[in-house]
Structure formats: structure tokens, C-alpha cells
Amino acid sequence: MDHAWIDGAPAGLAAAAATAARLLDASRQPLIAGLGADVAGARATVALAQRIGAVVDHMHGDALLRDLDVLREAGAMLTVPSEARVRADTVLLIGPGVSAAESRLSQYLFGAPDKRIFWLCPDADPGRVDKIAVIGRGARELPVLLAALRARVKGRPAGAGPVSVQVLDGLADALKAAKFGVAVWSAANLDALAIEMLCGLVDDLNATTRFSGLPVPAGDNAVGVQQVCGWMMGFPVRTGWGRSYPEHDPWQYRAARLVDSGEADCVLWISAYQAAVPEWSGDPPTIALAPAGAKFARAPRVHIAVGAPGRDHDSVEYHEMLGSFTVMAATSPSEALSVAAAIDSIALHLSTGSAAC
Amino acid sequence: MLTCIKGGHVIDPANGRDGIRDIWMRDGRIVEVPAGGVADETFDASGKIVMAGGIDIHSHIAGWSVNTARLLLPEFRLGTPVRPGSTPLSAAGWPAFEIGCAYAAMGFTFVVEPAVSPHFALHAHLELADIPIIDKAMLAVLGNDDFLLGLMRGKESASAVRDYVAWTLAATQGIGIKVINAGGSASFKENVREFSFDDVVPSYGVTSRQIVKTLQQAVTDLGVPHPLHVHCNNLGIAGNVETALATIAAAEGLPLHLAHLQFYGYGKEGPRGFSSAGARLAEAVNAARSVTIDVGQVMFGQTVTVSLDALRQFRARNQAKPRKWAILDGDANGAGVVPYNYRAADFYNAVQWAVGMELFLLIDDPWRVFFTTDHPNGAPFTTYPEILALLMSRDLRNQWIATLPPEAIAVTTLPSIGREYSLAEIATMTRAAPARLLGLRDRGHLGAGAVADVAVYGNDPDRAKMFRAAALVFKSGALVVRDGMPTQRSFGRALTVRPERDQAIDRRLKAYYDERYGLSDDLIKVPGHAIGRPEPFEMVSCRR
Numbered sequence: 001m002d003h004a005w006i007d008g009a010p011a012g013l014a015a016a017a018a019t020a021a022r023l024l025d026a027s028r029q030p031l032i033a034g035l036g037a038d039v040a041g042a043r044a045t046v047a048l049a050q051r052i053g054a055v056v057d058h059m060h061g062d063a064l065l066r067d068l069d070v071l072r073e074a075g076a077m078l079t080v081p082s083e084a085r086v087r088a089d090t091v092l093l094i095g096p097g098v099s100a101a102e103s104r105l106s107q108y109l110f111g112a113p114d115k116r117i118f119w120l121c122p123d124a125d126p127g128r129v130d131k132i133a134v135i136g137r138g139a140r141e142l143p144v145l146l147a148a149l150r151a152r153v154k155g156r157p158a159g160a161g162p163v164s165v166q167v168l169d170g171l172a173d174a175l176k177a178a179k180f181g182v183a184v185w186s187a188a189n190l191d192a193l194a195i196e197m198l199c200g201l202v203d204d205l206n207a208t209t210r211f212s213g214l215p216v217p218a219g220d221n222a223v224g225v226q227q228v229c230g231w232m233m234g235f236p237v238r239t240g241w242g243r244s245y246p247e248h249d250p251w252q253y254r255a256a257r258l259v260d261s262g263e264a265d266c267v268l269w270i271s272a273y274q275a276a277v278p279e280w281s282g283d284p285p286t287i288a289l290a291p292a293g294a295k296f297a298r299a300p301r302v303h304i305a306v307g308a309p310g311r312d313h314d315s316v317e318y319h320e321m322l323g324s325f326t327v328m329a330a331t332s333p334s335e336a337l338s339v340a341a342a343i344d345s346i347a348l349h350l351s352t353g354s355a356a357c
Numbered sequence: 358m359l360t361c362i363k364g365g366h367v368i369d370p371a372n373g374r375d376g377i378r379d380i381w382m383r384d385g386r387i388v389e390v391p392a393g394g395v396a397d398e399t400f401d402a403s404g405k406i407v408m409a410g411g412i413d414i415h416s417h418i419a420g421w422s423v424n425t426a427r428l429l430l431p432e433f434r435l436g437t438p439v440r441p442g443s444t445p446l447s448a449a450g451w452p453a454f455e456i457g458c459a460y461a462a463m464g465f466t467f468v469v470e471p472a473v474s475p476h477f478a479l480h481a482h483l484e485l486a487d488i489p490i491i492d493k494a495m496l497a498v499l500g501n502d503d504f505l506l507g508l509m510r511g512k513e514s515a516s517a518v519r520d521y522v523a524w525t526l527a528a529t530q531g532i533g534i535k536v537i538n539a540g541g542s543a544s545f546k547e548n549v550r551e552f553s554f555d556d557v558v559p560s561y562g563v564t565s566r567q568i569v570k571t572l573q574q575a576v577t578d579l580g581v582p583h584p585l586h587v588h589c590n591n592l593g594i595a596g597n598v599e600t601a602l603a604t605i606a607a608a609e610g611l612p613l614h615l616a617h618l619q620f621y622g623y624g625k626e627g628p629r630g631f632s633s634a635g636a637r638l639a640e641a642v643n644a645a646r647s648v649t650i651d652v653g654q655v656m657f658g659q660t661v662t663v664s665l666d667a668l669r670q671f672r673a674r675n676q677a678k679p680r681k682w683a684i685l686d687g688d689a690n691g692a693g694v695v696p697y698n699y700r701a702a703d704f705y706n707a708v709q710w711a712v713g714m715e716l717f718l719l720i721d722d723p724w725r726v727f728f729t730t731d732h733p734n735g736a737p738f739t740t741y742p743e744i745l746a747l748l749m750s751r752d753l754r755n756q757w758i759a760t761l762p763p764e765a766i767a768v769t770t771l772p773s774i775g776r777e778y779s780l781a782e783i784a785t786m787t788r789a790a791p792a793r794l795l796g797l798r799d800r801g802h803l804g805a806g807a808v809a810d811v812a813v814y815g816n817d818p819d820r821a822k823m824f825r826a827a828a829l830v831f832k833s834g835a836l837v838v839r840d841g842m843p844t845q846r847s848f849g850r851a852l853t854v855r856p857e858r859d860q861a862i863d864r865r866l867k868a869y870y871d872e873r874y875g876l877s878d879d880l881i882k883v884p885g886h887a888i889g890r891p892e893p894f895e896m897v898s899c900r901r
Contacts, residue, residue, distance in 0.1 A: 039483060040889055072429050075674065075682040082476070082874045083688045086503075087546060111875055180546060206671070210548050212686045230424040231484045234452040235431055248431055316479065316887050319880060323687065324421065325479040326880040327887045 002292070003337070008299035013337075013345060020268075020287040020302040021349030027266035027285075029242065030054040033255035033278065034290075036220035036271040038309035039316040039325065041339030042228040045270065048343050051353035055240040055264065056229065057255035059276055060218035063187040064226050065250050067215050068236055070192055076199045079182060079212035080323030081105055085112045090178035093132075094146075094198055095139050096123040097186040103216050106184060108321050116178075118171060120145060123189075135171060136162050143194045150201040181211040188218060217320055220273045221309070224318030224325060256280045272306045272339050289342045304345075307336025358397045359383050360834060365402025365813060368780050369409065371789040371802035375781055380407060382809040385833040389805045400836075402813050405828055408784045409801050410466025410810030412791035415586075415616055415651050416732040418456050419470045419484035419495070421477050422663035422692045425683050426733070427451060429694055430661060432679075457489035458843045459739055464812025464827035466849075467791075467800060470495040471535055471586060471616065472665045475502070476688050478529035479883045485851050486888045490837050492810075492849035492895075494795070496586055497529040498665055500536035500568045501543040502689035504869060506561040509571060515578070516859070522575045523858035524866060530853045530883045530894055532795060533583030534576050535616070538590050538666045539568035542690045545668040552668060553590050554603045565590055566607055577611050579856040580900035582796020584612030584649065589621050592669045596625040598634035605641050608648050614794070617653025617731035618642075622712035624768075632768035633708055635715030642720050649794060650720070651727035654713035654744050656736035657701040663733065667691030699736070707765035709735075711758075715769060717748055718776045723785040727794070746821040748778040796897050797852070809834035850895045851888075857899075 004016035035058040100107040117132045123139040141162040148158035152172040205211035217223045235248035258264035259282040267286045275294035285301045292305040309315030310328030319326040362380040473481040473495045485493045540558040547559040573585040591597040601621035626632035670693020674682040678698045685692040699706040720726040732738040792801020813829040826841025870878035
């Protein structure tokens with residue numbers, strides 16, 4: 001089985017790594033994107049970015065920054081899934097993508113009995129909803145509904161909205177009667193204003209009872225990568241090293257914008273957990289660290305096959321239920337390269353900068 | 358390779374040395390003066406002060422709270438290579454990498470992250486592993502966790518608690534145990550908003566006092582060198598000196614360490630109902646010989662408070678400056694991140710500054726008072742040079758006092774205190790004493806066999822300048838800093854303890870995690886291979 005390709009043709013790892021290094025050396029603005037990697041891969045990525053002056057983004061950067069923007073503009077009251085499962089007597093699901101079928105986190109929460117469950121604006125047929133009270137339908141109604149609900153929780157008037165004031169008041173009373181409530185949302189499906197309104201609602205509920213937020217984490221170790229970026233760069237994803245020190249700008253350093261505008265002239269695309277491929281329309285020279293079967297619209301200049309963290313090799317990554325990092329032992333160990341090892345191979349051939357520590 | 362630091366004024370209180378002598382190093386250790394030995398490399402330290410590497414026993418440098426503070430406050434760290442002095446936290450050593458460099462520049466070679474939730478231990482260790490140059494360690498936090506409170510509710514034996522504490526230290530690779538607002542976070546989850554030392558945790562029927570005493574006994578009996586590290590209830594509240602005094606009294610002759618005592622030095626006197634109780638507190642510490650404390654000095658400027666005292670941080674969130682915050686009402690302690698700006702013109706902040714100074718100056722034994730700002734809670738650790746200068750000069754303190762609100766100074770005793778720390782006392786407080794407190798026999802001194810962690814300072818009468826940029830720093834015998842600039846970026850280790858336990862507790866915890874959380878207890882364990890550096894841990898022996 002082949003492990004590396006240059007322009008779609010099988011190649012040795014050393015040749016592929018050398019070609020990748022040449023592309024990165026020649027680049028005026030390299031971009032490292034996708035970044036579906038474990039902690040070792042993320043650490044190697046940031047070190048590489050520092051060395052070659054690259055921008056760092058994650059394929060779920062939009063969702064990551066939506067939650068983070070609410071936190072760093074207003075604040076948030078959060079909890080972890082393991083605590084919520086044990087303690088929550090009331091669960092408020094918000095918007096699409098949070099059913100037990102769609103979210104392992106919700107499935108885990110519902111694994112413990114005796115919870116009242118409400119679901120605002122599921123936006124789709126919620127399927128089997130026994131024991132779940134559905135309020136509102138379309139996700140577009142959500143901002144108005146959340147604002148009205150927050151007003152009613154604080155005893156303020158709310159105008160006519162997608163649902164009646166009686167229904168809102170019933171929900172407000174139920175939330176206030178919760179002993180320990182949890183609001184669950186997925187930033188992939190909400191806008192930042194809705195999330196901010198929701199976090200405000202959660203904070204207001206804490207005036208008299210206990211309530212916390214529980215965002216469904218994006219996949220591909222997005223939260224883990226964000227944390228690594230935090231301690232290595234002092235900033236989240238969408239940070240660039242073009243001027244040799246890290247600069248964070250959520251608009252300027254968004255991967256798709258950099259590619260579509262032509263600013264990024266070489267892309268290192270990383271996706272080890274699944275065969276995800278870039279969604280942008282531009283077509284800069286691309287080096288892919290992705291599973292052997294990844295189907296790209298056009299063959300990358302270099303493709304080095306990597307294994308899946310926690311399957312092909314042991315990994316350290318964010319654990320969705322624990323709410324922190326853990327070690328995942330390889331479920332079927334193989335010789336497939338890790339992202340960190342692939343980056344190390346490329347770095348051996350780089351002439352830009354010097355090896356970081 | 359044989360290295361000699363020649364002709365410096367060596368201040369090494371652990372070995373009773375205070376005078377001109379040479380320090381010899383070989384293979385990362387201090388060695389006796391070799392008979393007829395010729396150094397492969399010699400560093401001239403004449404006219405300079407030579408001390409062991411500094412040790413900080415309480416500084417929040419890694420983990421969820423610290424990293425959340427980074428993500429919460431991008432504006433505190435504008436993207437400039439050398440950040441201007443006017444940028445808040447400009448010199449705070451913000452990313453992991455800068456923390457190690459900034460500590461080493463000041464001559465510090467070992468730092469303890471004091472607040473790690475066991476479930477977040479791997480995260481903390483991953484960050485610690487990316488802090489270069491210095492060695493580090495962390496304290497695991499118990500006392501709001503369901504398993505311990507359940508053991509106490511069930512009136513289980515002291516040995517069950519001991520085994521659980523030992524299991525926690527092994528799982529998390531900690532060097533000691535801390536308790537933070539014992540029972541306070543557990544009560545907050547049941548909607549309690551105020552919690553004191555003799556209040557009862559709902560659902561468990563145990564008091565904060567009982568939790569502290571139970572953990573103190575377990576840590577002592579296990580022979581863990583570092584005493585139970587206590588963050589008391591009622592942090593930051595007027596009149597909370599009573600809580601601190603009650604906690605000190607509860608030590609009852611057994612070792613107990615009270616963290617950032619400054620934040621508990623508040624009375625209710627004066628026109629604003631807020632006054633310094635620093636003198637009273639210092640008197641109680643002086644009398645309680647088994648008690649040690651660190652100060653948690655406040656310095657003026659923008660900072661961010663990070664704490665696993667979720668109840669306190671929740672209550673403080675409305676004072677956030679800038680107005681944003683993160684509270685994690687997570688398993689056991691939870692956590693909170695609340696930015697705050699200490700202002701010299703603010704009555705309360707000025708009193709807080711003075712309380713810290715009073716504790717430093719009125720606690721008479723430098724072996725029992727430790728040098729901290731509770732970084733970043735009282736101030737960033739990069740303010741240490743200024744604090745050392747204040748401790749060493751009454752004139753300098755008087756200059757500061759003259760700029761502060763007189764009505765604030767009036768509710769303190771600070772102007773009446775003439776004491777000035779000597780360099781030997783500074784070396785005791787920041788080197789010899791912390792090594793002893795942590796059970797590190799081969800650190801904090803310059804005797805033969807010690808790890809060759811050495812700081813050489815220019816003997817500048819401007820003490821802040823002297824301590825801000827060490828002339829030379831050696832870590833394990835290697836030169837790592839010259840004139841305050843890092844010259845080498847090797848990585849140190851995390852120090853851990855591993856007291857013995859009855860392995861029956863392992864089976865019990867496996868079943869507990871499975872039943873309560875539907876998760877494997879293995880998830881929270883920190884194996885060496887996960888850290889991503891060779892030999893990431895070093896064991897400190899227990900007394901038993």
C-alpha cells in the first residue's frame with residue numbers, strides 16, 4: 001500500500017517530504033488549515049507555523065470562534081458533561097444538531113435518568129421525542145425566542161413572537177424551578193448573537209437557581225487544538241506568524257478567506273480523524289496530511305497518508321464527556337504515520353528558519 | 358565537565374553560608390571543591406551575589422483556568438514582539454514558552470502550579486511540559502469531590518481516605534494536595550451562596566472544617582512532604598480574618614499551609630467597614646509553629662484572577678474589568694476566570710497591598726512565610742523584583758505609601774513597621790524554605806549533591822533591577838540565562854510524589870467512575886508517555 005504521493009503518483013516518504021518542504025520554503029504566505037490532529041500533531045503544527053511564518057486555522061474555526069467570541073465579549077457560565085449527567089435535573093436543548101442521534105454528548109447526558117428535557121427550535125423533525133417538550137420550530141425563530149424567554153425569566157414583558165407568552169412563561173417557570181439546569185447548543189448551527197443571548201439567559205437564571213451552559217464541541221479535536229494554540233501562542237486559531245510573532249485576527253486569518261483572496265500561496269491541509277477535504281474554491285499548491293483514501297477535487301501536490309489518532313496510534317486529545325484531555329490507546333495499531341511524525345519528516349527538509357524546541 | 362562559579366558572595370542559608378566562596382558543578386550537581394581540580398569552564402562572580410535557584414510554591418502557570426484566561430483576554434497581549442509597558446500583562450509571560458523564560462530571567466528554577474482539578478490533570482501537565490528551562494510540579498485539588506465527601510458521609514476509615522488521596526496523587530502526578538474553599542463549590546452546586554468554616558455541605562452533612570481536618574490528617578499520615586495546602590473559605594470578604602484565624606487554630610499542631618493569606622487579612626473596622634487585619638493574622642501565624650503561609654501580594658495594575666473557588670469567582674464576576682468572565686461549574690471544584698484591575702487610588706486595593714506587606718514584615722520567621730503574588734491573582738509574577746525591593750527598603754515603602762489614599766493607610770499598621778529584609782532572609786524565603794516545605798532535599802541550597810540550579814545577581818543597590826535580570830542562571834549545571842536573557846531552552850521535569858496505598862482503592866474507584874460517570878477512571882490518569890518529552894517526571898520521596 002502506498003503512503004505518499006507527488007502530483008497523484010506514488011512516491012517515497014522522503015521524496016514527498018522533500019517536495020512538501022520545497023513548496024513551503026518557496027511560499028510567501030503559507031497556511032496550515034484543517035488541523036484535524038491530536039495534541040502531538042497540534043504542537044508540531046504550531047512549532048512549524050512559527051518556523052515558516054504560517055497562519056494556523058482549524059476546519060471548525062467558525063464554530064470555535066463563535067463560542068469564543070461570546071466568551072470574550074460577554075462571559076459565560078459553563079459546566080462539563082460528566083457533572084451535567086450526574087447533577088442536571090433539567091436540560092434545555094437549543095437549535096439543530098443536539099439530538100441524541102446527532103450528538104454523543106446529548107446521548108451521554110440522557111444516559112442518566114430523571115431529567116426534564118426541553119428543545120427550542122430543533123429546525124427538523126426531532127424524531128422520537130417522548131419526554132422531550134419541543135418549543136418553536138425553525139432555527140431562524142431562535143434569536144427572537146431566546147430574547148423573549150430571557151425577558152420572561154426576568155419578569156419583563158415580551159412581544160408577540162413565534163410562540164405564545166403562555167408557553168414562554170411555562171418554560172421560564174420550569175427553568176427557574178430547575179435545581180441544576182443545563183443548556184446545550186452546537187455553535188456549528190447558531191449565530192454568535194443567539195449564543196450570547198443564551199449565555200445571558202443562563203447567567204440570569206443563576207440569580208435564583210443554578211444553571212450552566214454546555215456547548216457541544218466541534219469534531220476533529222477542535223477544542224483540543226484550540227487549547228494547544230492557547231498555551232503555545234497565547235491566542236486561539238486564526239493566528240498568523242508572518243511577522244515572526246503571533247498575531248490573532250479572526251477575519252484576516254480565516255483559512256477560506258486567505259485562499260479565496262489568493263493571499264495564501266501554499267496550504268498544508270491536515271485531517272487525520274477523517275478524510276475531510278478543503279471546501280474553498282481556490283486552488284493553491286496543497287500538501288495534504290490525510291488518510292490514504294481522502295478524495296480531493298484535484299490531487300494535492302503532495303499527499304502523505306496519516307493514521308487516525310486513537311486508532312492507528314496512541315493519542316492525547318480532548319475527550320467530549322470528560323471535558324478535558326485524555327490518552328486514547330490505539331484500537332488497531334498500525335505503521336501509519338502520525339501527523340507529528342509527518343510534520344517532523346517535512347521539517348527535516350526545510351531550509352526556512354531553524355528547528356523550534 | 359567541571360564548572361566553577363568563582364569568587365561570588367554565596368548566600369546559602371540551608372547550609373549556614375554567607376560569604377565569598379566558589380561553587381563547583383559537575384554533571385548537573387553541586388560538588389565539593391575538587392582537590393587540585395581544574396575547571397573546564399569558569400564564570401567570574403566576583404562582586405556578585407550567588408544563591409540557589411528560586412522556588413515559587415504557588416503560581417498559576419498551567420491548566421484550564423490559565424489557558425481560558427489567555428483565550429478570554431486576547432487584547433491583553435497585542436501582537437507585538439516586545440510588548441509596550443502600557444499593555445496590560447505585557448510582561449506576564451503569557452504563553453507557556455514565555456513563562457519559563459521570564460521565571461528563569463529572574464533566577465527562578467522551580468515553580469508549583471497550585472490548583473489542578475484531578476479530571477484536568479493531563480491538561481495541566483501538557484502545559485507544564487511546554488514551559489522551558491524550569492522544573493515544575495502541581496498540586497491536585499480535593500475537598501469538593503463527591504468521592505471524598507461520600508467517604509466522609511459514610512464515616513469510612515481514615516485509611517480509606519488515605520488510599521484515595523494516594524490514588525489521586527498517583528493518577529494526577531501531583532506533588533501535593535490542595536483544598537480550595539473546602540465544601541464551598543459542592544455547596545454552590547446546591548445553590549448555596551455563602552459558605553464558612555463550620556457550615557455544612559448539603560447532601561453530605563460534613564463541615565468545611567471536617568474536610569480540612571480529614572485531608573490534613575491523610576496527607577500527614579501518608580508522609581507527603583508538602584503539608585495540606587489550604588485556600589480558606591470567604592476569600593476577599595471584609596471580616597474574613599475570623600475565617601483565617603479559625604483555620605489556623607484548626608491546624609492543632611499538625612503541618613498546614615495557608616495559601617495567599619493576604620486575601621484573608623481583612624477586618625471590618627474604619628469608616629468603610631474594611632480594614633487591615635494583617636497584624637492580627639501575623640501574630641496568629643507567629644504563634645502557630647506548625648503553620649506556614651504564602652502571602653499573595655497585591656500590586657497595582659491590570660491582571661486576571663484565576664481560581665478553582667467557583668463560588669467566590671461567581672460572586673466576583675460582576676466586578677470584572679474588563680466586563681467579561683468565565684465560570685466553569687465543573688466536576689468537584691469547578692473554576693472561574695475574572696479579569697481585575699488593582700488601582701493605587703482605590704481604597705480597597707490600597708488596603709490589600711498594605712495587608713500583604715504587613716504579613717511579610719510582621720511574620721518573624723522567614724522559614725514559614727513564602728513569597729507569592731498568587732500569580733496572576735494578586736499580580737503577575739513579573740512584579741517580584743519590585744516586591745523584593747519593597748521588602749528590603751522602608752524608604753521605598755514610604756515612597757509608595759505617600760502615593761496611596763491616606764484613609765486606606767490609616768486602617769493598616771504598615772507605616773509603623775521598620776523591618777527590612779536582608780539578602781539572607783530573601784534567600785531563605787525564596788530558596789531554602791520552599792525546598793524544605795516541598796520535601797526537595799537536593800534543591801534550594803548550594804551544598805554538595807544539590808541539583809546545580811544557581812542564580813548569580815549583580816549586587817545592585819536597586820534591588821528591583823538586581824532581581825529582574827540575573828547576571829547568570831544555571832539549570833542543572835547548564836548556563837540558561839545571561840544578563841536576564843535566556844541562552845538555552847532545554848526542558849525541565851515535573852516533580853511528583855507517590856505515597857503507598859492499598860490497591861483495593863483502585864478497584865473501588867474503577868467501579869465508582871463506571872457507575873457515577875459512565876466513564877473509565879483511566880481517562881483521568883496521566884501516564885509519562887502522554888507528555889511528549891523524555892523522562893517528564895521525577896519522584897520526590899515521601900517521609901514514610
